[in-house]
Amino acid sequence: MPKIPASDNTSVRIDSPLNTLRDLSCDASEFDVSFMIPALDVTSFKDAAERVIADIERHPEFSITFFFNTDNVLVAIPLFSPAWEALKTQVGIILNVELKLDAALNFGFVGTALLVSLNPGPRVGDAITFVANFRWDDAVTLS
Amino acid sequence: MVKINGNDMRLFVNGFDLSGSQNEIDLTIAIREVLDRTGFDDVAERVISGNVRRDVLRHGGFFDDDAGDINDLLITRVGTFTIFLVSFGFVAERHSIHASSNLSTEYRRTSGVGDLVGASAVYASSAEFDHLAFLALPKTTFSSFPSLTANVDDGAASVNGANMVVQVFATVGGTVTLELRESSDNFSGDDTLLMSSSALTARDAERIEASGAVKQFRRVNVVGGGGLTSATVALSFQRNP
Numbered sequence: 001m002p003k004i005p006a007s008d009n010t011s012v013r014i015d016s017p018l019n020t021l022r023d024l025s026c027d028a029s030e031f032d033v034s035f036m037i038p039a040l041d042v043t044s045f046k047d048a049a050e051r052v053i054a055d056i057e058r059h060p061e062f063s064i065t066f067f068f069n070t071d072n073v074l075v076a077i078p079l080f081s082p083a084w085e086a087l088k089t090q091v092g093i094i095l096n097v098e099l100k101l102d103a104a105l106n107f108g109f110v111g112t113a114l115l116v117s118l119n120p121g122p123r124v125g126d127a128i129t130f131v132a133n134f135r136w137d138d139a140v141t142l143s
Numbered sequence: 144m145v146k147i148n149g150n151d152m153r154l155f156v157n158g159f160d161l162s163g164s165q166n167e168i169d170l171t172i173a174i175r176e177v178l179d180r181t182g183f184d185d186v187a188e189r190v191i192s193g194n195v196r197r198d199v200l201r202h203g204g205f206f207d208d209d210a211g212d213i214n215d216l217l218i219t220r221v222g223t224f225t226i227f228l229v230s231f232g233f234v235a236e237r238h239s240i241h242a243s244s245n246l247s248t249e250y251r252r253t254s255g256v257g258d259l260v261g262a263s264a265v266y267a268s269s270a271e272f273d274h275l276a277f278l279a280l281p282k283t284t285f286s287s288f289p290s291l292t293a294n295v296d297d298g299a300a301s302v303n304g305a306n307m308v309v310q311v312f313a314t315v316g317g318t319v320t321l322e323l324r325e326s327s328d329n330f331s332g333d334d335t336l337l338m339s340s341s342a343l344t345a346r347d348a349e350r351i352e353a354s355g356a357v358k359q360f361r362r363v364n365v366v367g368g369g370g371l372t373s374a375t376v377a378l379s380f381q382r383n384p
Contacts, residue, residue, distance in 0.1 A: 057187035067146045068231055068238070084238060088275055089384055092174045092192035114190050117173030118274075120231070120240075122149040124166035128231055135177050139187040 011103040012064055015096035016086040027069065027083035029129065031099055033062035033109055035142045059136040061116060064099075068120060068128040087132055090115050094137050111140035147232055153282065154202055155228040155310040155377055158346035159216040160282065164262070165204035168229060170240060172198050172274050198272040200227060200245060203263030206252050211312075211346075213262045217250040225266060226348035228308050228379045230278040236295065239278045239379040241308035243350035244270040273306055276381035280321070280363045282312065284375040288319075288367030294330055295361050303383040304354040309340045310377045311347040317371030318342035321378055323351075325358040337361070342368050357382055 012028040015021050036059045039052040066083035093115055100108035113134035120130040154161045154168060176193030208214040225247050230239040245266040253261040280292055309321045324330075325337040338353040363378055 056181070056185060059188070069146050088172075091172055091196070092194060094191070114177060114192055116177060117171055119172075120168070120170045122152045122168050122231070124149050124152075126149045128147045128149050128152070133173075135190050136188070137190045138185070 009100070009102045009104045011098070011100040011108075013098040013100075014086065016090050017093070017095075019096075021096070022086045024066065024083045024086060027066040028064055029067060030065040031063065033099055034060055035109065035140060036060060057136075057139055059140060061133055061135050062113075064132045064134070065129055066132065068122075068130055083132075084118075084130065087115065087118060091118060092116075095134075097134060106143055109140055109142060112137050151232045153228075153230045153233050153278075153377075155282070155312075155348075156216060157220070157225050157227075157348045158311050159211055159213075160312055161202065161204075161213055161216070164207040164212050165202045167203045169201040170199070170229065170272070170274075172196070172240075172272060196268075196271045198242070198268045198274075200229070200242075200266045200268075200272075201263065203261065206254075206260035206262040213264070214252075217247065217262075217264055220247045221250050223247060224269075226308055226310075226350055227266070228278075228310050228348075228377060230281070230379065232278070233281055235278060235281055235293070237278045237281075239276045240272055240274045241276050241350070241379040241381070242268060242270065242272040243308065243348075244268060273308075273379075273381045275384060276308075276379045278377070279307070279323070279361070279380040280365075280376065280378035282310075282375065282377040284313075284373060285319075285365050285367075286373050288365060288371060288374075290365045291324075292363040292365075294326075296329065297359055297361065297382065300327070300359045301357045301382045302355070303357075304352065305337065305357045305380065305382045306350060306352040307338065307340075307378055307380045308350045309343065309348060311343045311345060312375040312377070313345045313373070314343075314371060314375075315373040317367055317369030318344055319371055319374035319376060320366040320368060321376060322364040322366060323353075323378075323380060324362055324364050326360040326362075327358045329360045330362065333358070 038055040122128040175197040226243040228241040249265040
């Protein structure tokens with residue numbers, strides 16, 4: 001069965017500002033995202049085993065790692081857009097986010113998310129990167 | 144698109160250049176709270192920003208007790224406010240982040256057999272970091288005054304003011320003043336002063352704000368006073384969004 005490597009079909013697209021879709025895939029190197037519906041404990045005294053029901057969707061904070069680059073102008077879709085330029089004014093803003101494991105096969109996560117923080121972490125001997133941390137707002141489409 | 148080597152970072156704090164002893168920086172530009180607004184009707188969690196920012200700077204690297212390095216800077220500054228400038232690259236117009244009102248909360252020194260002695264610091268902000276800035280004047284030594292930098296075209300004028308952080312590392316013989324000059328016609332006829340630092344000397348830093356309209360073109364004028372023969376300075380500039 002064919003596995004899917006992270007490849008040029010893995011994409012990160014974010015509306016920044018809202019309703020201005022930007023493809024940040026050329027700057028993105030990693031994302032770590034979960035789809036979660038927690039279990040609620042409804043065990044009562046008479047139960048012989050733990051009983052659970054599903055909560056609503058409550059996803060943990062997720063992160064995307066981007067390279068920092070020297071470009072300081074935004075380039076229109078469908079070309080690449082420097083991620084720092086796209087995101088630096090959006091902290092505290094809810095944005096449309098599309099993360100595709102494989103855009104050609106359409107596997108991924110699509111939803112709206114609050115940009116909670118930007119964390120540049122330069123180190124001597126490494127290319128400079130920054131992490132953008134998001135919190136999903138409302139239902140996420142998992143495909 | 145050009146990625147940047149971490150070696151090209153620059154870190155200036157209160158007129159001290161820590162780039163030679165520090166080798167890691169952690170910046171956080173963040174909202175302080177995420178507020179839960181989920182209602183009974185919602186099928187998924189709903190959130191909104193708490194709208195208060197909490198920005199943090201940490202840096203770490205090697206202990207250095209030379210005059211002008213981390214120990215000389217921080218041994219007396221923990222518990223006081225500092226002014227920093229971090230640039231992602233050391234040439235003009237690289238992205239930068241600067242701020243004043245940063246409370247130095249921790250200065251740590253570490254040592255172990257077989258290791259170099261380490262030093263790190265943490266600062267908490269009582270105002271937002273200016274993280275939309277550019278390095279308008281990289282660290283440069285001037286020996287004639289006044290000196291003008293190259294004209295910069297920001298593409299358009301703006302209306303929400305601007306701010307800058309000035310770092311003065313060394314002066315000989317007098318004081319230095321840094322002017323941010325603006326123009327509507329690339330300085331072919333129009334040349335006005337947008338904002339200016341005070342007359343500063345070595346180991347000084349200052350953040351200056353200007354309100355209202357900011358013209359499209361800008362440049363920096365380095366002005367000497369009181370018999371100044373040499374000054375080493377840097378400047379970071381931000382148009383407010």
